[in-house]
Amino acid sequence: MGLEEEIEELREEIAETPYNKSTEAHIGRLKAKLAEKKEELENQSSAGGGDGYAVEKTGDATVALVGFPSVGKSTLLNALTNAESETGEYEFTTLGVTPGMLQYRGANVQLLDVPGLIEGAAEGRGGGQAVLSVVRTADLVVFLLSVFEIQQYDRLREELWNNKVRLDQDPPRVTVHRKHKDGITVNSSVDLVLDEETITQVLRERGFVNAEVTVGEHVDIDRLVDGVMDNREYLPSIVAVNKTDLIDPDYKPTVDEQLRERDIDPEEAVFISAEAERGLDALKERIWEELGLIRVYMDKPGRGVDYEEPLILREGQAVGDACEKLGGPFEKRFRFARVSGPSAKHDEQQVGRDHALADEDVLRILTTR
Ligand SMILES: Nc1nc2c(ncn2[C@@H]2O[C@H](COP(=O)(O)OP(=O)(O)OP(=O)(O)O)[C@@H](O)[C@H]2O)c(=O)[nH]1
Numbered sequence: 001m002g003l004e005e006e007i008e009e010l011r012e013e014i015a016e017t018p019y020n021k022s023t024e025a026h027i028g029r030l031k032a033k034l035a036e037k038k039e040e041l042e043n044q045s046s047a048g049g050g051d052g053y054a055v056e057k058t059g060d061a062t063v064a065l066v067g068f069p070s071v072g073k074s075t076l077l078n079a080l081t082n083a084e085s086e087t088g089e090y091e092f093t094t095l096g097v098t099p100g101m102l103q104y105r106g107a108n109v110q111l112l113d114v115p116g117l118i119e120g121a122a123e124g125r126g127g128g129q130a131v132l133s134v135v136r137t138a139d140l141v142v143f144l145l146s147v148f149e150i151q152q153y154d155r156l157r158e159e160l161w162n163n164k165v166r167l168d169q170d171p172p173r174v175t176v177h178r179k180h181k182d183g184i185t186v187n188s189s190v191d192l193v194l195d196e197e198t199i200t201q202v203l204r205e206r207g208f209v210n211a212e213v214t215v216g217e218h219v220d221i222d223r224l225v226d227g228v229m230d231n232r233e234y235l236p237s238i239v240a241v242n243k244t245d246l247i248d249p250d251y252k253p254t255v256d257e258q259l260r261e262r263d264i265d266p267e268e269a270v271f272i273s274a275e276a277e278r279g280l281d282a283l284k285e286r287i288w289e290e291l292g293l294i295r296v297y298m299d300k301p302g303r304g305v306d307y308e309e310p311l312i313l314r315e316g317q318a319v320g321d322a323c324e325k326l327g328g329p330f331e332k333r334f335r336f337a338r339v340s341g342p343s344a345k346h347d348e349q350q351v352g353r354d355h356a357l358a359d360e361d362v363l364r365i366l367t368t369r
Pocket residue numbers: 067068069070071072073074075076086087088089090091092093094095115116242243244245246272273274275276
């Protein structure tokens with residue numbers, strides 16, 4: 001039996017097995033096995049092909065623009081960035097990944113126009129695998145949907161899921177330490193939903209014989225498998241609905257309903273027209289928020305505060321991270337810093353490396369000679 005058939009059989013068996021306490025461990029084992037087989041298949045099919053879609057990551061963050069053919073990805077990229085991506089009335093106008101740079105609030109955000117996802121892409125058909133792997137390197141996924149084809153969202157998410165991208169969730173709190181003896185032991189800081197037997201089976205299937213697994217949340221089988229496989233990417237996502245110039249206002253409630261059916265709050269989706277360049281400011285704002293970027297204005301001795309080119313960091317990053325990004329003497333000869341603005345208790349507050357910065361702080365770093 002070939003790998004693809006084995007995978008198909010596992011899928012069927014999982015679908016046909018009712019889920020309850022007595023079958024849980026069995027399903028856990030099947031799902032772990034399925035994950036392993038998919039991995040094997042992938043390694044086989046990627047062995048020969050090169051990665052034609054490798055795109056160098058540059059800028060402060062990278063955003064993958066994902067959508068079916070002809071939804072307007074290239075049109076949007078061209079409207080938001082300096083890139084010139086070919087657009088067309090026919091599908092698959094863009095076949096490679098086209099990068100462009102969006103300048104917003106002093107940050108350089110790399111946008112990747114990821115060509116129309118292809119049926120079965122995650123299984124490696126039509127070079128789809130290589131295309132999808134680009135998404136894994138991004139910091140944010142923007143789903144671009146045509147206002148008339150909201151249902152495409154389901155397929156897009158599914159393809160990304162199959163390509164080991166987990167959207168809008170934190171990594172599972174599961175850690176596994178290999179040991180030399182004593183079999184598999186399960187530690188937990190919460191009341192487990194899964195039986196220990198299920199957890200043990202999943203680990204065995206993954207090839208562990210002696211190991212200590214620590215579970216820090218109420219994982220289900222899928223999240224347990226993800227945690228054990230350890231090669232999933234966890235990314236936030238947003239939805240942009242394009243071609244809104246083509247609808248009458250009375251069609252909007254229909255679109256909202258279709259979004260709600262997919263757990264997308266219509267208030268959270270961004271309605272745009274890439275062609276008429278409408279809604280683009282709102283989209284940039286959402287991208288900025290979701291990336292969690294912050295601007296830090298550096299106060300440079302003798303030159304004053306630079307409001308033109310802020311240092312771009314992430315929410316939660318501290319003075320030490322700023323020093324690291326600046327490099328050189330700031331990193332090596334850091335003495336202390338002075339912060340004014342949202343994160344400071346008062347102007348010119350003296351702080352150390354651990355002080356967490358906020359958007360629009362003004363920062364002066366003092367170094368030793
Ligand atoms: N009316 C309208 N047409 C649009 C809009 N955005 C894109 N289009 C048109 O839709 C067609 C497809 O646009 P593209 O930007 O090439 O789409 P794409 O997603 O890059 O397509 P592929 O490269 O084939 O995957 C073109 O004819 C665009 O002019 C929009 O907001 N409104």
